[in-house]
Amino acid sequence: MHRVHLRDFEGPLDLLLFFIRRDEVDVYDIPIARIADEYLEAVRLMQRLDLDEAAEFIYTAALLIQIKARMLLPRPPAEDGEEPEDPRAELVQRLLEYIQYREAGEQIGEQFEERQRRFTRGAANDERARLGPAEDEVTYRASVFDLLSALGAALERTVQASAVIHHDVVRETVHVDEQKDWLIARLTDASEPVTFRALAESRTKEWVIATFLAVLDLLRHQRLALRLGIEPEDFALEIPTATPHEHAALAA
Amino acid sequence: MEPVSPDRVSDAPDDRFDQSVEALIFASDVPLRDEDVARAIGEVTGADTTLEDIVAAVERLNAAYRATGRAFRVEQWGGGYRLATIPEQAGVVRALFEQEAEKRLSRSLLETLAVIAYKQPVTKPEIEHVRGVGADYALRQLMERGFVDVVGRADAIGRPLLYGTTDRFLDQFGLGDLSDLPTPREVEEILADPRFSRERAQLLAEWAADNQPPPPPADSSEPVGTRLRVVVSSDSPPTPSEADDADG
Known part of the structure; x- marks a missing residue:
């Protein structure tokens, strides 16, 4: 429950501001000793709960402690009648700047919400075009492990199959670019999605790896479409019938 | 009109x-x-x-x-x-668009965007200095949404990238151009705003609620304190002794 609350602080300055507001402290005259203690205590609590979150707060905690120490030291009287510099000055300056941007953030946030209540011509298309590729990417990313396990299974099969069939040792060179062309040609001819297993049937290890890399590259450029979930360690490929945008438009 | x-x-x-x-x-x-x-x-x-x-x-x-x-x-x-x-x-x-909920931007994104909008062109370290936190994630999010883009490189050592807002930002925030950005209020004005203390009261209540320890057993003589020294009714100003600490 602490965790949720601590996430509400958008950073070390925000937390500092929280203590200042809560205690109704004058920003220009921060009781640094007390605030430093409170801040440190909060950071310790945070550290116990979530180290990652705490890291960014530790610097400010250290800064506060340093300022506290400097406040405790007797400051030499200024010789030329000038005010000696307040050890808090720089922190206060930063805090004041942050307060302004924090407020500006709130203001443009309101502006944004107001604007989102207005719809322009082409807004739907715009939105789909923008979201389309990103959604594809998410699906793709989630399936990399599936792809890898399919590669693993295919390689396993080449070892078994080649042990039986191939007796002559011929060094075969397979280029990824060639495999891309081959894949496109092979899949354009096919009337339905072809599984990677079928494609890799009794091929050499080099061939399977080069073809797999070709598949990855073609997927990245969306020249191939991927079908997963046919078998646990396999996937099927086909030539996409429509561009991603058209897909999105059709699906919507 | x-x-x-x-x-x-x-x-x-x-x-x-x-x-x-x-x-x-x-x-x-x-x-x-x-x-x-x-x-x-x-x-x-x-x-x-x-x-x-x-x-x-x-x-x-x-x-x-x-x-x-x-x-x-x-x-x-x-x-x-x-x-x-x-x-x-x-x-x-x-x-019609089947948007489930109103689109909202998180506070960290809005704060980062505000820094970029008002300070542009601005480098990543400059953004991070204002907020005191790393800006990688927020910058990536803002660029993905098309609100922010790289606009050049600074003449400083290492030629760091400079970031600025896009036309899409203006459009999506209902602004004709950058001069339409709301004028930031003076700090004094913000601090004097009654909203400031209202928000303070609210923060206090939330903080207290979140840090409320479970009710102690009836026979417990332990004080019901929280580690964070939350005083629910701390409407009184800091006591003089505490304030003196600072000037120590």
């Missing part, structure tokens, strides 16, 4: 011009700039169109829309004119 004079005949030159402006803005699905309007009309009619002509036409169009209860207005966002539905109809349009 002045209301339309109702006595104009429908084939008056003004009407034709207004219709052209209206047609152009209607047909465009991106913000339509003044010069595009002038160029298109000029190509067909050979007439010169001034900025004032367009502004006046837009005002007349909006007045007519308002007078006849139309559900859209011409707005000047992102450096050009757009037709936009009125906020009162947000509900139905949103339902």
